[in-house]
Amino acid sequence: MIHLAYLLVLIVFITPLIPGVLGILLPAVSWLPPLGYVTPHLGAFATVADWPNLVQSVLLSLFTGMGSSLLALVATFLILRRFWLNPRWQKIEYALSPMLAMPHVAFAIGFSFLLAPSGWLYRGFEALGVNTAGSYSLIQDPYGIGLLLALAIKEIPFLLIMSISVLQQLNVHKQLAVANGLGYDNKQxxxxxxxxxxxxxIRLPLFAVAAYGISVVDVALILGPSRPTTLSVLVWQWFNDPDLALMPRAAVGALLLLTTTAFGLLVFRTLEWLGLKQCRQWQITGAATLRNSVKSKISGSLLTLVTLLPFMLLPLLVIWSFAQRWRFPDLLPTRYSFRFWQQELTPLVELIGNSMMLALLSCAVALVMAIFCLEYRNKYLRGLPLWCIAIPLVAPQLSLLFGIQISTYWLANQQFVLWVIWSHTFFAFPYIYLALDGPWRSYDSRLDQCARSLGLTAWQTWWQVKRPMVMPAIWMALTIGLSVSLAQYLPTQMLGAGRISTITTEAVALASGQDRRVTAIYGxxxxxxxxxxxxxxxxASHFSSRFHSRKPSAQQRSTNTDDIICGKPDY
Structure with missing residues (x-):
């Protein structure tokens, strides 16, 4: 059975690649028989090449995506350097998960309400007597600076969480002690x-952040520039063009977006190689005093910004959702009302139900698949190929989903709910797998051997011995998968063909210019x-951990692994 499950996982990850690639390449050369294109030619490439401001759109995507990733990487390193061995780090670690849980769309909506020309920040300046008329706005600015800052702030918690296991493997405390003995201070x-x-x-998480920043659509629609737009938004507009005859142009755009993302990742990999392998003189210059070193106060300010900003945006959304009259530059509304909540209550119940249904089904499937893959690795020492994890994280969603969407046109009976659940499973699986990978590696296999020697079957051993020990990790992995699924916008829109609405798709649609009060409710x-x-x-993870690690009574045997397997019974 475990062989079939492992094979099923490979099929789930291989099958979208073939139609995903063919669904881009064939329409790009204008071969799409359902639309009457049966003679391949390169006319769509010429159309895209002649598109006005195409180069500016590509540069905007590279600037916002790579700039936000680089900024998030530097900020993450400064925070780790300042707080990793600090007693405050444990509190910081507890706060990272709630910050990471806030979806990009909700963060973008709150960010726009805060920094828009009539936002709360400008209202505060007006209350202090500062005239903000004609001030520069970071929301939909032509250079994408607001989009860059929002992406960088939102991705710092993710890189911090991914760095925890890395630094634990490096044993930072001992390495710093050795370096200090050689004359280096902590910063050096x-x-x-x-x-x-x-x-x-940290290369794979960084690549995931960079690929998302270059190819993001939902956040760019809310915060990004509009004339010209980023390349991802431009391709999204081409894809939604009602004239199906222009589908080859959208295919070429998806191919260009994929190429742009690959170029950005190649630049990051080249810079890493140059800095760490080729031009490494800065690493071996000795313990000379570093000039212009960044002060620790900057690290504290960055951590304060990353920590407080998401929690500041939620109260702002709450106030806007109840505001009936809020004129600029009033700091608070002059009149409140429940009217907007009452008129949106019925559709909200349906949307939340759809969102939770899709998230629970897709994450349940992804969780079972991840557990089977990890058990297969422990039993046969053959892990899941790295590309199965990397492709959903690094490949642009718009390019991959475009090819899959084209492939679905060949199916006469289209099951949109099934396609959406499958796509959510495809993108949630890597996060669940990575969340369970560490606990599965640290599990002591001698416990299984001891249980089997006492007459338990393989299934009984897993359920009665291993499951209680890894249950906290399973709860956390399921939580991460649900959060990833709830934030999916493009898979729901494209493979659902607009027939499946969730709280995320409606929030993005309303953020385009509807009433701010309704937008605040959905955000x-x-x-x-x-x-x-x-x-x-x-x-649930806390209670599972406490239940498993409860203190044994005098009549119970020790639960320590070495006591059970190697030691004598201790009553």
Whole structure:
């Protein structure tokens, strides 16, 4: 059975690649028989090449995506250097999960309400007597600076969480002690000793952040520039063109977006190679005093910004959702009302139900698949290929889903709910797998051997011995998967063909210029739903951990692994 499950996982990840690639290449050369294109030609490439401001759109995507990733990487390193061995780190680690739970769309809506020309920040300046007329706005600015900052702030918690296991493997405390003995202070040791080891191990999360920033659509629709737009938004507009005869142009755009993302990742990999392998004189110059070193106050300010900003945006969304009259530059509304909540209550119930149904089904399937793959690796020492994890994280969603969407046109009976659940499973599986990978590696297999020697079957051993020990990790993995599924916009829109609505798709649609009060309601719920999921998951994980590690009574044997297997019974 475990062989069939492992084979099924490979099929689930291989099958979308073939139609995903063919669904881009064939329409790009204008071969699409359902639309009457049966003679391949390169006319769509010429159309895209002649598109006005295409180069500016590509540069905007590279600037916002790579700039936000680089900024998030530097901020993450500064925060780790300042707080990793600090007693405050444990509190910081507890706060990372709720910050990560806030979806990008909800964060973008709150960010726009805060920094728009009539936002709360400008209202505060007006209250202090500062005239903000004609001030520069970071929301939909022509250079994409607001989009860059929002993406960078939102991705810092993700890189911090991914760095925890990396730094635990590096044993930072001992390496710093050795470096200090050689005359390096902590800042020099972090830069010359820890950074060259940390950066390669954080490469895949960094690539995921960079690929998302270059190809993001939903956040760019809310915060990004509009004339010209980023390349991802431009391709999304081409894809939604009602004239199906222009589908080859959209295919070429998806191919260009894929190429642009690959170029951005190649630049990051080249810079890493140059800095750590080729031009490494800065690593071996000795313990000379570093000039213009970044002060620790900057790290504290960055951590304060990353920590407080998501929690500041939620109250702002709450106030906007109840505001009936809020004129600029009033700091608070002059009149409140429940009218907007009452008129949206019925559709909200349906949307939340759809969102939770899709998330629960897709994450349940992804969780079972991940457990089977990890058990297969423990039994046969053959892990899941790295590309199965990397492709959903690194490949642009728009390019991959475009090819799959084209492939679905060949099916006469289209099951949109099934396609959406499958796509959510495809994108949630890597996060669940990575969340369970560490606990499965640290599990002591001697416990299984002891249980089997006492007469338990393989299934009984897993259910009665291993499952209780890894149950906290399973709860956390399921929580992460649910949060990922709840935030999916493009898979729901494209493979659902607009027939399946969730709280995320409606929030993005309303953020385009509808009433701010209604937008605030949907943005607030889209942000609170993952918070509720994370709270339930943390509570369940905590109780599972406490139940398993409860103190044994005098009549119970020790639960220590070595005592059970190697030691004598201790009553």
């Amino acid at each position: 040791a972090w830069l010359k000793v820890i950074l060259p080891q940390w950066l390669p191990k 607030l719920l889209q942000g609170l739903l993952p918070f509720v999921v994370f709270s339930i998951g943390l509570t």
